[in-house]
Amino acid sequence: MEPLVVATTCLGINDITFNFRSKFDYCIVDEASQVSLPINLGPLRFSDKFILVGDHFQLPPLVQHRDPKIVQGLSHSLFKLLAETHPESVCELTYQYRMCEDIMSLSNVLVYNNRLKCGSSAVANQSLTIPNANAIDEFTSGSVNQRWMDNIFNPKNKVLFLDHDQLDASESVVGETVQNSAEAKLIYQIVEALVLAGVDQDKIGVMSFYKAQLRLLKRLLSSKTEVEILTADQYQGRDKECIIISLVRSNQENRAGDLVKEWRRLNVALTRAKSKLIILGSRAALLNTETTKTFMDFLDSKGWYYTLPPGAQTTYNFQATPFSSPTKKQRRSQVSITSILHKNPTLKNVVDDITK
Structure with a gap:
């Protein structure tokens, strides 16, 4: 209840502590261009004003779903939507300190x-x-x-x-x-x-x-x-x-x-x-x-x-x-495994996570 600044992830707003303090002056969402719109909306309801920080010219939110329409819809972040709809509200930070x-x-x-x-x-x-x-x-x-x-x-x-x-x-x-x-x-x-x-x-x-x-x-x-x-x-x-x-x-x-x-x-x-x-x-x-x-x-x-x-x-x-x-036997095995994973998206996600 006392800290002037409280930090959390977008999904962290479900923590029980937010039941006791549900109002802030500002909500600042970092890397907002990588967060899907529904997840981004959650923390905004706690604040009078919000600031989204990100770059929609880099990778969009990662969405995994069998329906390509759902993937396409959720791949548009709130950041991108607002930046394109209300360009007058965008402040470009043009100075960078990483690359030569x-x-x-x-x-x-x-x-x-x-x-x-x-x-x-x-x-x-x-x-x-x-x-x-x-x-x-x-x-x-x-x-x-x-x-x-x-x-x-x-x-x-x-x-x-x-x-x-x-x-x-x-x-x-x-x-x-x-x-x-x-x-x-x-x-x-x-x-x-x-x-x-x-x-x-x-x-x-x-x-x-x-x-x-x-x-x-x-x-x-x-x-x-x-x-x-x-x-x-x-x-x-x-x-x-x-x-x-x-x-x-x-x-x-x-x-x-x-x-x-x-x-x-x-x-x-x-x-x-x-x-x-x-x-x-x-x-x-x-x-x-x-x-x-x-x-x-x-x-x-x-x-x-x-x-x-x-x-x-x-x-x-x-x-x-x-x-x-790979030998011919190994190649046949790889093709077989690929076929199994293609038919089972959940298993494919597990394997992808293990082999990252």
Whole structure:
């Protein structure tokens, strides 16, 4: 009854203590753009005025239901509804203190129409410190032109897209799972190189849009226990000095995949990095989708695009965790499990939670 400020989750208003104190001057809801409308309405009834804080240009509320109409309806947050209906009530906080200027420019071009600004010159100019770039020399073979890791170690390259179209780096699809073992091995090499060069593991984050790819990356990077390996959705609200993104999709049809087409998810992915952003993917696939084509064109205009040379995966002889492709029996088993999970959404949710 006495504190001037009381903190709770939106669902926490059901606590018995709110039976005794049911009126406040203000209700401030943080991350309101990620909360479904009914849940957001609950705490507002306790206050005379309310303030919603969020960004509806990032991921919407997560809704799981068999009826797509219900999912679509509940995916529109109260924040988004009010922001679009009453723009005069919106106050944009345009100064950000996470990303360097180069990384910020990606979101400015894709989403924010150059409204974002760095909060200080220190933020704008920050770069990833690599204490000993020569530490990987003993693991390097091939000519100078094949030393693609030099592009990553260059402090001026704060955003870098590595195109693996010239490599044998096609995706593999088993049932509903998609992964790319060649891309995973390249990411293993990047992480290994950064750690050998003196970058702290807890400053590195690895991200993918596909859970099968995350499982593969966790196997390869099992010895790097402080490197966070998460989906883009799991990374929302988090950040790292260096983020490495595995886009996975690389196929003869040049399909980029639906997950990358969701511009809000792409926006979240790009804005998790503070000092260095490294993206691995297929240029040919990304040029086939309007959102990602705009993204690729911007990278080209900035000179932040690099084509990995043939044989790039053998230029550095770091000893990766042994990896082998699934056998025919394992693939049949995976397809069978996928079929069972598809028929039982509740069981699928349980399995997804366990394998996050």
